[in-house]
Amino acid sequence: MAKLQRRLRLGMVGGGPGAFIGAVHRMAARLDDRFELVAAALSSDPEKSKSFAKEIHVPRAYGSYQEMAEAEAKHPEPIDVVAIVTPNSTHYPVAKAFLTAGIPVMCDKPMTMTVDEAEDLASIVQKTGLTFGLTHTYSGYPMVRQMREMILDGALGKIRMINVAYVQGWLSTPVEQTGAKQAEWRTDPTKSGKGGALGDIATHAYHIALFTTGLKAESIAADVTTFVPGRRLDDNVQAMIRFEGGAKASLIASQIAAGIENDLTLRIHGELGSFEWHQENPNYLIHSPLNDAPRTITRGGPTAGPWAVFSTRVPSGHPEGYLEAFGQLYKDLAELLEAKLEGREPNPISTLLPDVQDGVRGMRFIDAVLASSENGSAWTKL
Amino acid sequence: MAKLQRRLRLGMVGGGPGAFIGAVHRMAARLDDRFELVAAALSSDPEKSKSFAKEIHVPRAYGSYQEMAEAEAKHPEPIDVVAIVTPNSTHYPVAKAFLTAGIPVMCDKPMTMTVDEAEDLASIVQKTGLTFGLTHTYSGYPMVRQMREMILDGALGKIRMINVAYVQGWLSTPVEQTGAKQAEWRTDPTKSGKGGALGDIATHAYHIALFTTGLKAESIAADVTTFVPGRRLDDNVQAMIRFEGGAKASLIASQIAAGIENDLTLRIHGELGSFEWHQENPNYLIHSPLNDAPRTITRGGPTAGPWAVFSTRVPSGHPEGYLEAFGQLYKDLAELLEAKLEGREPNPISTLLPDVQDGVRGMRFIDAVLASSENGSAWTKL
Amino acid sequence: MAKLQRRLRLGMVGGGPGAFIGAVHRMAARLDDRFELVAAALSSDPEKSKSFAKEIHVPRAYGSYQEMAEAEAKHPEPIDVVAIVTPNSTHYPVAKAFLTAGIPVMCDKPMTMTVDEAEDLASIVQKTGLTFGLTHTYSGYPMVRQMREMILDGALGKIRMINVAYVQGWLSTPVEQTGAKQAEWRTDPTKSGKGGALGDIATHAYHIALFTTGLKAESIAADVTTFVPGRRLDDNVQAMIRFEGGAKASLIASQIAAGIENDLTLRIHGELGSFEWHQENPNYLIHSPLNDAPRTITRGGPTAGPWAVFSTRVPSGHPEGYLEAFGQLYKDLAELLEAKLEGREPNPISTLLPDVQDGVRGMRFIDAVLASSENGSAWTKL
Amino acid sequence: MAKLQRRLRLGMVGGGPGAFIGAVHRMAARLDDRFELVAAALSSDPEKSKSFAKEIHVPRAYGSYQEMAEAEAKHPEPIDVVAIVTPNSTHYPVAKAFLTAGIPVMCDKPMTMTVDEAEDLASIVQKTGLTFGLTHTYSGYPMVRQMREMILDGALGKIRMINVAYVQGWLSTPVEQTGAKQAEWRTDPTKSGKGGALGDIATHAYHIALFTTGLKAESIAADVTTFVPGRRLDDNVQAMIRFEGGAKASLIASQIAAGIENDLTLRIHGELGSFEWHQENPNYLIHSPLNDAPRTITRGGPTAGPWAVFSTRVPSGHPEGYLEAFGQLYKDLAELLEAKLEGREPNPISTLLPDVQDGVRGMRFIDAVLASSENGSAWTKL
Incomplete structure (x- = not known):
C-alpha cells in the first residue's frame, strides 16, 4: 500500500469545557501534526x-459516544482512532463500543473499573487486532525510554532494587468538598473506581517501574491510607514489591504531601550502576556507574540513544516537558496506525506505547494493593 | 465586530526540509490551535x-516570497500573518515585502542585517500599524514574565546588577567545515550578518535583561573573540553594560563552551532581593529576598502571578519547555491579531510579545558591541 | 561551683591505625577545643x-580497655568521658566497664549486640546518672535540628508521612572478600551483630525519623535482603512503619546501590507542609508550605532558628559538613559534662545529644525488622 | 634529621573575642592535630x-605583636609559625616583624595595603627563605585542586574562557552604620585598604581563576561601583580579563546581591571540555567533556585524583566544607614546616599553599582594577 497522504482522523470522547486531560490530549495530538480532530462527543450533555465542538473547530459533533461509534463506523471518512478522556468509570463501555465498531482506541488510565473489564478489553483487542494505546504519559519521556534501552542493553547489570515515588500535595485538604472538579471525580468511587491515589498515580509509578526495567512483578505488600477526614478513597499508598529473579522495589504514591507538586522520582539500582530520574526536570538522567563518576545523560545530548532520539523534537538544552511526553505517545500511535494503513512494519520504538496488557496489569495492581492492605499487608500475588 | 469563528491563517517563508527553526515555529503555532498553516514559500528552490508543502499538508505553496506576498495580498482568504524563518540575511526584504502588502509579520531574530534596515522596518510598522512580532523565545517562558511582573511591582526594589550569560558549546570545533547546515549559515557573514554568537545568542541575552527589568541601557564595553581558527564570525562575547539610573550588567555569550548545551542563566539583583533563572530548567524561579529565605516560584504554583498564569497551559509540576515558550509567543500573536479582527483591546499581557522596537534595539546592540570591541572596549552608546 | 578552667579530658577505646571512625571522633572532639585526648586503648594489640598513642600525642596509653577503666578511675586527673569507637561487638563490655568505673561514655552505634545488653546499659545509666552519648551523627546537623524545632513548633502541622532513605553503594560487590577492613567487620556477624546494612545505616535512618518528628513508632513491616552472594549479613532493607497517632513511614537502607555514595534523604509531610533534606548537601533544608512557595532554609541564614544557630560555627554560605555535625555531638557532650562539673543546668539544646534510650530503641528496631522479615513481613511491634 | 615528635607551635596575632576569621584559623589549625596554639597577641588591648588567651587556653599571652615577635624569637621553644588574622591594615607591619625575627608567617588576604608593601614582604621572604602562607581559603577545597590537576594534565585542552563570580548580599544595606563589626572595618579604607568587595572577595575570585588554570593574566578592564549610599569603599566589581595565550575571563564580585549568601562560582571552558564548581556545595565538580555526557567528580569518589585525595579527610558522600578547606591550608603549612624541620622535601601537593607571590599578584590586581575603572575601563596591565 502507498504512503498515507493525509493526517490521521482523531475522535474524542470526553474533554469538554474545563476538562484538564482532554485539552492535554488535543495539544499532544497536534504537536507532530499527524492527527486532526474531526469528531467528538465532548460532554455527556x-x-x-x-457547542464546544464548534468552539474548538471540530466538524463532527455527537451527543453521545454510542451515537458517535455507530455513525463513525459508517462514515465514508471515519475516524482512525478515538481518544477516551472521560473519568475512569466510563472508559470500559466507551472503549468496548468503539472497538466493537472496529475503531482503534487511545484510552486514559486506569483502563477500567475492574480486572474483569480490563481482561474483556484485552480479549477484544486480541481478537480484533485493533491498536489500543494507554496513556501512561511518563513512558513517553525520552529519558525514561533511555533507561529502558540501557537496562535492556545491560548497562546496569542485573536489577536489584527499584525505588519509585510519585508524590503530590494537591489533595492535602478536602478540596473535593469545595467544588474542585478535578478533585471531585478523583475522590468519588463511582467515577474513579476502587483506588484514589492508588488508581490515579500509583498505577503510573508501577507502570514506569515495569516499563523501565522489563521486570515481572510477583507479589506486593501494601499499606493504604486515607489521611484526609471524610475522603471516600485512599490518598496515600506505600508498598514493597518482589519481582521474578529476586529484585525488590519500594513504591510510594501520595496526594497529601503538602506543598509538593508532581514529584515522580525513579531510582533503579543494578549490579553495575544506578539511574535517577525526576519527572519535574525530565530532560536529565543521572547514571551512576559502579566505581565511576556519575554522569548526566541529556535528552538530545551526545550519549542519548536511538530510543530517546526518536522520542524528542528539539535540540538538547532546549527543554521538553509533559506535553512533549504526551505528544510522544500520540506520535507512537500515529506510527502504529499509519504502518497498518500503509501495510508496513512500524518503527519498533513506537511499540513502546503502553497497551491493553499494561492496562490489565494496572487493574491487577490496584486489586492486589487493596487486598494486601486489607489483609495486614500480607504479600499478595500481582 | 464579532468573535472570529475560525483559526488564524498563517503563512511561512523559509523552514524547508531539515530546517530547525521552521519546524519549531510550526509546532509552536499549532500548540494552542489558533493558527492553521495555509500558505508557504518553504524553500528558495x-x-x-x-513538494515539501504537500508533504506537510500546506495547501498554498509558492515558489518565492515575492510571489507569495503578491498573491496572498489578493487572495479572498489571505493569510493573517506570515512567519519569516529564513537565515538573517533575508529577514529584511521578506518582512518589507509582506508589510508593504499589508500582511502582519512574525520574524526571527536578529531582525535584519543592519540598523538602517531595522529602522526602516520600524518606520513601516509605525506607518501601517501592522502587528509585528519578533521571536525572542525566552520572553515566552512564564517564569521570565513572572520576573518582569514582580520587578515592575517593586519586589526587588531598585535594580542594581544584572548577570546574564548565554553559553553553548556546539561551535567549540569548526563544525561549519564539516557540512553542519545550522553551523554553516550561522558562521557565514553573508547570511548571518556582522555577528556570530553576537547575533545568534547575545541578542537573546540582551533582550531578556531588558525585558525582565524594564531598564534602559546607556552604554556598553565589550570584548569579542573568535576562538576557533578559520571561523569567519565571533564565537565568544563578553560585555559590561551601564543603564540609566545606575544599574550595571555583565553579559556573556559563548558558543565555544565545550560540553555545555544551551545554558541561558539570568541573575538580577535589586535593593530588596534577587532572582535566578535557568533556561535549561525553566519551570522554577528562585527569588531570594533580602533577609529572608530564598523561595522557589513555580510555573503554575501558588505564587505565580497572572502574567505567568496567562503564559502556561498545564498544571504545576508538569514541566513545560522550549516549545511552550515559543508557543506562547504565537499565543500572544494570536491574541493581538484576533483582537484587531474582532475590534477589541487585546489582553494586555499579550503585548509582551517582542516587537519591531526590540528588533531595532538588538541591531543597535550588535553595532555597539562590535564598535566597542574594535575600540579597546571603550564605553559605547547603546 | 566555678567555671571549669580547663579542657575536658577525653579517653578513647578503639580507633587504632587505619580506623575510620576513631579518627573522625578525634577530629570532631578537637573542633571546638573543649576536649583534649589524654588517655587511650587504641588497639586490642x-x-x-x-606506639600509636605516642604517634598521635596521647600521653596515657593502655594495653586494654579493662586496664584503662581501672587506672583512670583512680587517676588524680581522670578522663571526664570515654569515647568507644570499636566494632559493635565490644561496645557493651567496654561501656559497662567505664560506666561501672564511674566514667561517662560517648558510644558508637548500634549501641550493643542485643536488646538485653542495651537495656542493661540503660539501667546502669539510670542508676548512676552518668552522661551517655550515642553518635547518631546526622542528628548533629543544624538543618536536622531545624526540622525538629519547627515540627515541634507546629510548622508542618500533624505529621502524616515520612520517607527516609539511606542509600550507599560501597558494598555492591563482595569487597569484604578483598581485604577491605571497613567491609570485613561490618559484614561479620560476630563483630557487627545481627544486622548488616540494618545495623550500620538503617538505624541511622530510623533514628533521624524519630529525632526530627518526635513521633513514637508502633510497628513495622520489613523485607530484608542479602543481594551479594556469600555475604553473611543483609545489605538491603526496606520497611513500612506505623506511628502512634496514625503517621506512616517508608524506610529504605541499602549498601548495594551501585554508584551511590552516602545518600541519606529525609522527606517529612505534614498537614501544613513538607520538609526535604539531603545529607550530601546538608546546609540547605527545603520547606514547602501548603499553598505557598517552597523556601530554602539555610544553615546560618535569616530563617534558621536557635537550635540550628547553636549547632553551627561559620556564617551561612560557608558550608559545613559531616565533621561539623559530628563535632556538634561533642559540643553537646561538652556542654552536658561541663554543666555537671560546674553545677549548673546545661543549655537545653545540648540535650538533643542522642542517649542510651536511643540506643535501646535502635536495638529493638533491629530485632523487629528481622522478626518481621522472617515472618512474611508481618506487622511487628517496635 | 629525625621525624618531629611534637605538634608544631602556632602563634596568633589578632583574633580576639568576636572576631570571625581568628576563630576560623584556630579551628582550621586544630583539625588535623599538627599544631598547638601556644602564643598570641589576640587583641590590640x-x-x-x-584574658582571652587564658579563656582559650593559650599559655603565652602578649600585649602587642612587637613584644610577641621579640619574645618568641628568644624563647627556648619558640613558635614555628605565626598566624596573622588582623584587619588588612596591619598585615604588613606584623608580617614584617615576625619575618624579621626569623618566624614563618600564615597571613590573611589581601596581604598588605599597597603593592610596595607586598613586594617588600616578597623580598624579605626571598632573602630569608622563610615559609609564608596566604589564606586564599578556596584553594584548599579538594575539588578546586582537582580542577588544577586535571587542567595541568590537559583534560580541558587549551583554556579559552573563565567565568568567575563571587557574589554576596550581606552588604546590601549600610550595615556598617549599625554597629556590625565585620562590616565596619571592611568598609573603612583605613583598615581595609583601597578595595571593599575588591579586596575582600574579588581577590579570592582572581586567585582561584589563576590557581585552577595556571594562566598568566595580562590586562584587565574593570568597572567598580559603590551602590550603597554613604559607603566609603566599593561594593560591586565587574571586569574582563585577558591572559597570555589568548584566554579571556569575566570576573564579578559583589556584596550587594541581596539575599545571596556566599556564592563563589567558577566555570572554566577549554577546547576539550568545561568545569563548573560552586563553593556553596563544594564536594562536587561538574566536568562536561566535549561530545560526551557531563560527569560529576566527587570529593573522595572514584575519579578524584591524588591532589584531591591528599586534601580530604572523610569518605565520599560525607560532605566537607569551609573549615576543612581552611584546615587543608594549615595541613599544607604543617607539611612545609615539618619538612624543613625534618630536613626532607615536602609532599609537593603542599606547595599548593598560596604564598607571598600570590599576595603580590593580589595587590597588583587591586591597583589595576581601580586604575582601569577610573580610566573609562581601559585595558590595564596586571
Whole structure:
C-alpha cells in the first residue's frame, strides 16, 4: 500500500469545557501534526458537546459516544482512532463500543473499573487486532525510554532494587468538598473506581517501574491510607514489591504531601550502576556507574540513544516537558496506525506505547494493593 | 465586530526540509490551535518548496516570497500573518515585502542585517500599524514574565546588577567545515550578518535583561573573540553594560563552551532581593529576598502571578519547555491579531510579545558591541 | 561551683591505625577545643596501642580497655568521658566497664549486640546518672535540628508521612572478600551483630525519623535482603512503619546501590507542609508550605532558628559538613559534662545529644525488622 | 634529621573575642592535630589579649605583636609559625616583624595595603627563605585542586574562557552604620585598604581563576561601583580579563546581591571540555567533556585524583566544607614546616599553599582594577 497522504482522523470522547486531560490530549495530538480532530462527543450533555465542538473547530459533533461509534463506523471518512478522556468509570463501555465498531482506541488510565473489564478489553483487542494505546504519559519521556534501552542493553547489570515515588500535595485538604472538579471525580468511587491515589498515580509509578526495567512483578505488600477526614478513597499508598529473579522495589504514591507538586522520582539500582530520574526536570538522567563518576545523560545530548532520539523534537538544552511526553505517545500511535494503513512494519520504538496488557496489569495492581492492605499487608500475588 | 469563528491563517517563508527553526515555529503555532498553516514559500528552490508543502499538508505553496506576498495580498482568504524563518540575511526584504502588502509579520531574530534596515522596518510598522512580532523565545517562558511582573511591582526594589550569560558549546570545533547546515549559515557573514554568537545568542541575552527589568541601557564595553581558527564570525562575547539610573550588567555569550548545551542563566539583583533563572530548567524561579529565605516560584504554583498564569497551559509540576515558550509567543500573536479582527483591546499581557522596537534595539546592540570591541572596549552608546 | 578552667579530658577505646571512625571522633572532639585526648586503648594489640598513642600525642596509653577503666578511675586527673569507637561487638563490655568505673561514655552505634545488653546499659545509666552519648551523627546537623524545632513548633502541622532513605553503594560487590577492613567487620556477624546494612545505616535512618518528628513508632513491616552472594549479613532493607497517632513511614537502607555514595534523604509531610533534606548537601533544608512557595532554609541564614544557630560555627554560605555535625555531638557532650562539673543546668539544646534510650530503641528496631522479615513481613511491634 | 615528635607551635596575632576569621584559623589549625596554639597577641588591648588567651587556653599571652615577635624569637621553644588574622591594615607591619625575627608567617588576604608593601614582604621572604602562607581559603577545597590537576594534565585542552563570580548580599544595606563589626572595618579604607568587595572577595575570585588554570593574566578592564549610599569603599566589581595565550575571563564580585549568601562560582571552558564548581556545595565538580555526557567528580569518589585525595579527610558522600578547606591550608603549612624541620622535601601537593607571590599578584590586581575603572575601563596591565 502507498504512503498515507493525509493526517490521521482523531475522535474524542470526553474533554469538554474545563476538562484538564482532554485539552492535554488535543495539544499532544497536534504537536507532530499527524492527527486532526474531526469528531467528538465532548460532554455527556449533547448541547454542550456540540457547542464546544464548534468552539474548538471540530466538524463532527455527537451527543453521545454510542451515537458517535455507530455513525463513525459508517462514515465514508471515519475516524482512525478515538481518544477516551472521560473519568475512569466510563472508559470500559466507551472503549468496548468503539472497538466493537472496529475503531482503534487511545484510552486514559486506569483502563477500567475492574480486572474483569480490563481482561474483556484485552480479549477484544486480541481478537480484533485493533491498536489500543494507554496513556501512561511518563513512558513517553525520552529519558525514561533511555533507561529502558540501557537496562535492556545491560548497562546496569542485573536489577536489584527499584525505588519509585510519585508524590503530590494537591489533595492535602478536602478540596473535593469545595467544588474542585478535578478533585471531585478523583475522590468519588463511582467515577474513579476502587483506588484514589492508588488508581490515579500509583498505577503510573508501577507502570514506569515495569516499563523501565522489563521486570515481572510477583507479589506486593501494601499499606493504604486515607489521611484526609471524610475522603471516600485512599490518598496515600506505600508498598514493597518482589519481582521474578529476586529484585525488590519500594513504591510510594501520595496526594497529601503538602506543598509538593508532581514529584515522580525513579531510582533503579543494578549490579553495575544506578539511574535517577525526576519527572519535574525530565530532560536529565543521572547514571551512576559502579566505581565511576556519575554522569548526566541529556535528552538530545551526545550519549542519548536511538530510543530517546526518536522520542524528542528539539535540540538538547532546549527543554521538553509533559506535553512533549504526551505528544510522544500520540506520535507512537500515529506510527502504529499509519504502518497498518500503509501495510508496513512500524518503527519498533513506537511499540513502546503502553497497551491493553499494561492496562490489565494496572487493574491487577490496584486489586492486589487493596487486598494486601486489607489483609495486614500480607504479600499478595500481582 | 464579532468573535472570529475560525483559526488564524498563517503563512511561512523559509523552514524547508531539515530546517530547525521552521519546524519549531510550526509546532509552536499549532500548540494552542489558533493558527492553521495555509500558505508557504518553504524553500528558495520552487520545486522543493512545493513538494515539501504537500508533504506537510500546506495547501498554498509558492515558489518565492515575492510571489507569495503578491498573491496572498489578493487572495479572498489571505493569510493573517506570515512567519519569516529564513537565515538573517533575508529577514529584511521578506518582512518589507509582506508589510508593504499589508500582511502582519512574525520574524526571527536578529531582525535584519543592519540598523538602517531595522529602522526602516520600524518606520513601516509605525506607518501601517501592522502587528509585528519578533521571536525572542525566552520572553515566552512564564517564569521570565513572572520576573518582569514582580520587578515592575517593586519586589526587588531598585535594580542594581544584572548577570546574564548565554553559553553553548556546539561551535567549540569548526563544525561549519564539516557540512553542519545550522553551523554553516550561522558562521557565514553573508547570511548571518556582522555577528556570530553576537547575533545568534547575545541578542537573546540582551533582550531578556531588558525585558525582565524594564531598564534602559546607556552604554556598553565589550570584548569579542573568535576562538576557533578559520571561523569567519565571533564565537565568544563578553560585555559590561551601564543603564540609566545606575544599574550595571555583565553579559556573556559563548558558543565555544565545550560540553555545555544551551545554558541561558539570568541573575538580577535589586535593593530588596534577587532572582535566578535557568533556561535549561525553566519551570522554577528562585527569588531570594533580602533577609529572608530564598523561595522557589513555580510555573503554575501558588505564587505565580497572572502574567505567568496567562503564559502556561498545564498544571504545576508538569514541566513545560522550549516549545511552550515559543508557543506562547504565537499565543500572544494570536491574541493581538484576533483582537484587531474582532475590534477589541487585546489582553494586555499579550503585548509582551517582542516587537519591531526590540528588533531595532538588538541591531543597535550588535553595532555597539562590535564598535566597542574594535575600540579597546571603550564605553559605547547603546 | 566555678567555671571549669580547663579542657575536658577525653579517653578513647578503639580507633587504632587505619580506623575510620576513631579518627573522625578525634577530629570532631578537637573542633571546638573543649576536649583534649589524654588517655587511650587504641588497639586490642597492646604494643600497637602504645606506639600509636605516642604517634598521635596521647600521653596515657593502655594495653586494654579493662586496664584503662581501672587506672583512670583512680587517676588524680581522670578522663571526664570515654569515647568507644570499636566494632559493635565490644561496645557493651567496654561501656559497662567505664560506666561501672564511674566514667561517662560517648558510644558508637548500634549501641550493643542485643536488646538485653542495651537495656542493661540503660539501667546502669539510670542508676548512676552518668552522661551517655550515642553518635547518631546526622542528628548533629543544624538543618536536622531545624526540622525538629519547627515540627515541634507546629510548622508542618500533624505529621502524616515520612520517607527516609539511606542509600550507599560501597558494598555492591563482595569487597569484604578483598581485604577491605571497613567491609570485613561490618559484614561479620560476630563483630557487627545481627544486622548488616540494618545495623550500620538503617538505624541511622530510623533514628533521624524519630529525632526530627518526635513521633513514637508502633510497628513495622520489613523485607530484608542479602543481594551479594556469600555475604553473611543483609545489605538491603526496606520497611513500612506505623506511628502512634496514625503517621506512616517508608524506610529504605541499602549498601548495594551501585554508584551511590552516602545518600541519606529525609522527606517529612505534614498537614501544613513538607520538609526535604539531603545529607550530601546538608546546609540547605527545603520547606514547602501548603499553598505557598517552597523556601530554602539555610544553615546560618535569616530563617534558621536557635537550635540550628547553636549547632553551627561559620556564617551561612560557608558550608559545613559531616565533621561539623559530628563535632556538634561533642559540643553537646561538652556542654552536658561541663554543666555537671560546674553545677549548673546545661543549655537545653545540648540535650538533643542522642542517649542510651536511643540506643535501646535502635536495638529493638533491629530485632523487629528481622522478626518481621522472617515472618512474611508481618506487622511487628517496635 | 629525625621525624618531629611534637605538634608544631602556632602563634596568633589578632583574633580576639568576636572576631570571625581568628576563630576560623584556630579551628582550621586544630583539625588535623599538627599544631598547638601556644602564643598570641589576640587583641590590640593588652588586657583583653591576656584574658582571652587564658579563656582559650593559650599559655603565652602578649600585649602587642612587637613584644610577641621579640619574645618568641628568644624563647627556648619558640613558635614555628605565626598566624596573622588582623584587619588588612596591619598585615604588613606584623608580617614584617615576625619575618624579621626569623618566624614563618600564615597571613590573611589581601596581604598588605599597597603593592610596595607586598613586594617588600616578597623580598624579605626571598632573602630569608622563610615559609609564608596566604589564606586564599578556596584553594584548599579538594575539588578546586582537582580542577588544577586535571587542567595541568590537559583534560580541558587549551583554556579559552573563565567565568568567575563571587557574589554576596550581606552588604546590601549600610550595615556598617549599625554597629556590625565585620562590616565596619571592611568598609573603612583605613583598615581595609583601597578595595571593599575588591579586596575582600574579588581577590579570592582572581586567585582561584589563576590557581585552577595556571594562566598568566595580562590586562584587565574593570568597572567598580559603590551602590550603597554613604559607603566609603566599593561594593560591586565587574571586569574582563585577558591572559597570555589568548584566554579571556569575566570576573564579578559583589556584596550587594541581596539575599545571596556566599556564592563563589567558577566555570572554566577549554577546547576539550568545561568545569563548573560552586563553593556553596563544594564536594562536587561538574566536568562536561566535549561530545560526551557531563560527569560529576566527587570529593573522595572514584575519579578524584591524588591532589584531591591528599586534601580530604572523610569518605565520599560525607560532605566537607569551609573549615576543612581552611584546615587543608594549615595541613599544607604543617607539611612545609615539618619538612624543613625534618630536613626532607615536602609532599609537593603542599606547595599548593598560596604564598607571598600570590599576595603580590593580589595587590597588583587591586591597583589595576581601580586604575582601569577610573580610566573609562581601559585595558590595564596586571
